[in-house]
Amino acid sequence: MDGLGGGPKCGAPWKRMSKEELENQYSPSRWVVRLGAEEALRTYSQIGNEATKRAQATGRNLLDVPYGDGEGEKLDIYFPEAVSEALPFLVFFHGGYWQSGSKDSSAFMVSPLTAQGVAVVIVAYDIAPKGTLDQMVDQVTQSIVFVQKQYPGNQGIYLCGHSAGAHLAAMMLLANWTKRGVRPNLKGFFLVSGIYDLEPVMHTSENAPLLTTLEDAQRNSPQWRLKTSPTQPVDPACHILVTVGQHDSPEFHRQSREFYQTLRRGGWKASFEELHDVDHFETLWNLTQKDYVLTQIILKTIFQES
Ligand SMILES: N[C@@H](CC(=O)c1ccccc1NC=O)C(=O)O
Structure with a gap:
């Protein structure tokens, strides 16, 4: 036994890793193949930075829109050419x-998506040490409530997050919208190279x-929460895409695959995609490229369903 709970057969693989190996697995830059970390x-x-500058200079946008009272609670909205609610x-x-x-x-996807008629919102939240994980989850929830209230005639709200941002997006599967007094028109999730179980991350x-107790980690782990007390999909049509880069570490692959499996078992309409050679x-x-496979998947998902 490894002292972290779980024997060699039933325990999660990370529990058998040395401190150095765990550190390595959860340092994404060390797995980059074409450049140094x-x-x-x-x-x-x-x-x-460049994509953001370009998006701000070329399109219609609203910048630094407050979605809450806090200094850091701001978002940028980038609109397509054709104005429509x-x-x-x-x-x-x-x-x-x-x-x-x-x-x-972080306005990577703005140009190819606005060109096709999608409004893109890039959300700021209070990163640590200012913000705690609970606060970040709360802010992300507020930002979605804001978008829904501001644009009640929207043709769907699709959440996309990268890495820690995919974790925050995935936490929205567990949000209590009734408490917020509005049900956002959530139609899809695009989760890119995310972390869904924070327990191993506690040990890096x-x-x-950020994560001082196991309780903190579990409360903020969509994988743990959906596995231990599955919730009914709010909208059975809401599509969840879990993606991971081919060159992401084995732990990132495991996290994505297991989260996808948990979603499927819980009855969510989920799919899994390993993105080739990235x-x-x-x-x-x-x-930033309109022809990239993930850009195309996002556009197809949005326009097939609207
Ligand atoms: N120090 C980390 C940085 C990192 O993980 C990261 C950097 C930019 C965007 C996303 C990241 N990972 C997860 O949120 C690394 O070694 O890659």
Whole structure:
């Protein structure tokens, strides 16, 4: 036995990993194949910055719109050329392990989606150490409530998140909308290279300050919560796509696959896609391209269902 609960046969694989191996598995930049780790992170923010500058300079948009009273509770909305209230909205939550990243460098998918008639919302939330995970989940919930109230005639709200942002998006499967007084018209989820079980992450140096107790980790783990007390899909038609990059680490692959399986068992309309020959970051860079396979999947999902 490993002292972390679970024997060699029944325990999760991460429980048998050394501290170094776990650290490695949960450091996405170390798995990048075409660049060094630091260069990959630099390139990632550079492409994000450029895409955001371009989106802000070329299209119609509303920037720094408050969705709550807090200083950090702001979002940017990028509109398609044709003005209409009946637009589909894609709401994006950036990654960065809940402690880095910003909306100001995350408008990757704006140009190809607005060109096809989708409004794109990029949400800021209070990353650590200012925000706790519970607060981030609450802010993300508020941002969706805001979009629904502001655009009640929307043709569907689709949530998209990358890495830690995919975790925040997935937590919305468990949100209590009744308490918020509005039911958002959620039609789909695009979860990109996400983390759904936070327990292993508790044991990594980067994330230990965020998750101090097992209870914190479990309360904020969509995988744990949907597995232990499955909820009925709110809307049986709501589609959930779980994707992972081919070059993401084996732990990221395991997390995505197991979350997808839990969703299917719970009766959700879920699908799983391993994205060919991309790492943790390239998937998002590629969303700047209209012909990229994930951009096309997103557009097909939105327009088949609206
Ligand atoms: N220090 C991390 C950084 C990281 O995980 C990350 C960076 C940018 C966007 C998403 C990330 N991962 C999850 O949220 C790494 O080694 O890759």
